[in-house]
Amino acid sequence: MTTRRVSMADVAARAGVSGQTVSRVVNASPRVDPETRARIEAAMAELGYRPHRAARALRTGRTQTIGLVVSTLASVGNSRMLQAVADAAAARGYALTVVTLGAEGDVAAAFGRLVDQAVDGAIVLNEATERVREADLRAAGLQLVVVDSPRDDRFGVVETDHAGGAGQAVRHLLDLGHRTVHHLAGPAGSFAAAERERGWREALVQAGAAVPPVVRGDWTSASGSAAASALVDAGATAVFAANDQMSLGLLRAFADAGRAVPGDVSVVGFDDVADAADYRPPLTTVHQDFDALGSLAVAALVDGIEAGAAAAFVTVPTRLVVRASTAPPAR
Known part of the structure; x- marks a missing residue:
């Protein structure tokens, strides 16, 4: 029936x-x-x-569907942003279509798929933003908001205060008595990774501390594990890792190498993922407010679509969450 x-x-x-x-x-x-x-x-x-969405689209010329462009959903940060954007879009009565750039990073093809699905606008996440900024997307004619990008008059920008959060992490470790802080950075080409590296470097320079060479990972725990030997060889007593997944790899590799955390080396991450408090030891990390990022990005996009609001530039603050993975250096 x-x-x-x-x-x-x-x-x-x-x-x-x-x-x-x-x-x-x-x-x-x-x-x-x-x-x-x-x-x-x-x-x-x-x-x-x-x-009825289709009937309303005929009346208003809008489908009340927005797109989400992302390089990959394999990282925890991107998958959490997807959830935050989906929740915020639903609260505003909008459906969500997700496209990934794929290995080739074909921006034109990704936006072509969104245009074919008649979305009203799109949000672009993290690593995808650099490729979008370099592309000429005027033909797509879409309202855009990007998450984590330098200011750009072509679209709205919502960003986390990555550099500020990194500075909090570094100052915490220096205040504990560490002479310097080593950095396990994210991948080259990532705006978030570059900003976190900038914040780390500036905090060390401001404190008059030595700036060690950067060790680079790719956001995965495996890359964190692989980086541990270089940090041990460098005599690191404190490490700021650019995300929690790489921190997890570090914790495991340091334990395997007989380096106690935080007895021999302190570790701070970034993101404050749901499991960070359950790491061994519980991870000191910089809390990134994914829900606020998603809500603000959707609000900026929908306001632009419905009211022609000017492109927004919003920075979301971070806060340091101190747990058991940091301590004064061994004497």
Whole structure:
């Protein structure tokens, strides 16, 4: 047995208004007084009314679908951002279409797929932003917001204060008495990795501490594990790793090498993933607010689509979460 879809007419009858008034509420028109709007919204909730997306697209010229462009979903940061964007989009009544750039990093092909699906705009994440900034996307004609990018007048930007968070990590370790802090950096070409490296370097210079050579990973725990031997050889007593996954690899490799954390070497990560408190030892890390990033990115994009709002530039602060992986150096 097929259940009939609740219509605008059903809502209008329940609320005691015209179908045109219900239509105005559905399409967010300001031409409805607050009391009537509340009565209509209550009727919608009571009846379980859901606007017909295709019909609304014909009326408004918008599909209420946004795209998400990402290089890969294999990293924890990108997968958490996907969840945050999906939740924020749903809260604004928008569907989400995800495209990945793939090994070739074909930006034009990725945006072509979004245009074919008639999205109203798109959010671009992290490593994909550099390729998007280099591409000429005027033909796509999409409203864009990028997460983690230098300021660019062509689109809105929402970024984490990566450099500030790195500075917090370095100052924490120096305040504990470490003479310097080694850095396990993220991949070259990543804006987030470059900003975290900049914050690390500037904090050391400001403190008058030596700046050791950078050891580079690729965000994975395996690359963190592989980097441990170079850090042991360098005599590191404190390491700031550019993300928590690489920190996890470091913890394992240091243990295998007989280097106690934090007795012999202190480790600070970045992201504050859900499992960071369950690492052994629990990881001191810089908390990145993925939910705020997703919400702000969606808000900036939807406001641009619906109200023609000016491109936003927003920086989301970070905070250091101190746990058991850091301590004063052994004397």
